[in-house]
Amino acid sequence: MTPHATARPPSQLETANPKDWPVAPGWQALVDRFFESQTGIQLLAFLRQRLAAGAAIFPPQPLRALELSPPDKVRVVILGQDPYHGRGQAEGLAFSVPPGVALPPSLRNIFKELERDLGAPPPPFPSPGGSLVRWARQGVLLLNTCLTVEEGQPASHAGKGWEVLTDAIIKDVSDHSEHVVFMLWGNHAQSKRKLIDASRHLILCANHPSPLSALRPPLPFIGCGHFSQARSWRDQHAK
Numbered sequence: 001m002t003p004h005a006t007a008r009p010p011s012q013l014e015t016a017n018p019k020d021w022p023v024a025p026g027w028q029a030l031v032d033r034f035f036e037s038q039t040g041i042q043l044l045a046f047l048r049q050r051l052a053a054g055a056a057i058f059p060p061q062p063l064r065a066l067e068l069s070p071p072d073k074v075r076v077v078i079l080g081q082d083p084y085h086g087r088g089q090a091e092g093l094a095f096s097v098p099p100g101v102a103l104p105p106s107l108r109n110i111f112k113e114l115e116r117d118l119g120a121p122p123p124p125f126p127s128p129g130g131s132l133v134r135w136a137r138q139g140v141l142l143l144n145t146c147l148t149v150e151e152g153q154p155a156s157h158a159g160k161g162w163e164v165l166t167d168a169i170i171k172d173v174s175d176h177s178e179h180v181v182f183m184l185w186g187n188h189a190q191s192k193r194k195l196i197d198a199s200r201h202l203i204l205c206a207n208h209p210s211p212l213s214a215l216r217p218p219l220p221f222i223g224c225g226h227f228s229q230a231r232s233w234r235d236q237h238a239k
Helices: 025-036 038-052 064-068 103-117 133-137 162-176 226-236
Strands: 076-080 140-143 181-185 202-206
Touching: 025 038, 025 162, 038 162, 064 133, 064 140, 076 162, 103 226, 133 140, 140 162, 181 226, 202 226
Parallel strands: 076 140, 076 181, 181 202
Antiparallel strands: none
8 A cells, every 4th residue: 555545444344343333422322222232232243143154244334324413413314224235335324325336226216306306406426426424414314224234135134133223213313302304215114103203203204215116106206295395394493
């Protein structure tokens, strides 16, 4: 390596030690409680076992959404299901891919609806491209319900314990924040509706933005108007 070269960040998980996964201080106690629980201990043991077996696990920072979006700054929650399972795609934020990576179909449809609804053009490619880091830093919690996956194997880590943590995160936002917009796209995300206090928060439901369902009834994603509804709600409840 030359004196001025910088090491590339890892593209996959390198350790199953939560101390290597930074989160904003406001999330730390919740995260610590989870990893000290029996479910958290079992999840870490599973991850270590898979790493020892040579599995390629994505993303490199499973808790990145909690690092970029402190709980007191969360204004919108967008729920995904599983990280992208292609190499170089997952960056720890639901639906987001690193700059320069080709846009996955669901993300293309998200940008399409954003442009239709608010007139916002898609971000320039390659940078930021499909990276939603800016959204995360502005208070959009981009949370997958399962936070790791193995290369080429969708849902390979579902049911291993992550859902207990992410359910706790959703409930924590519902219980301790005010006037948050929850965007629940697809049946899986909508199954978390029971964790959210609908008397204090705005819950928006539509089909998943995947091309398989984005235009289908009963609630097509394209044309759902969620982004303008979220803006109106946030303006109405701005402090």
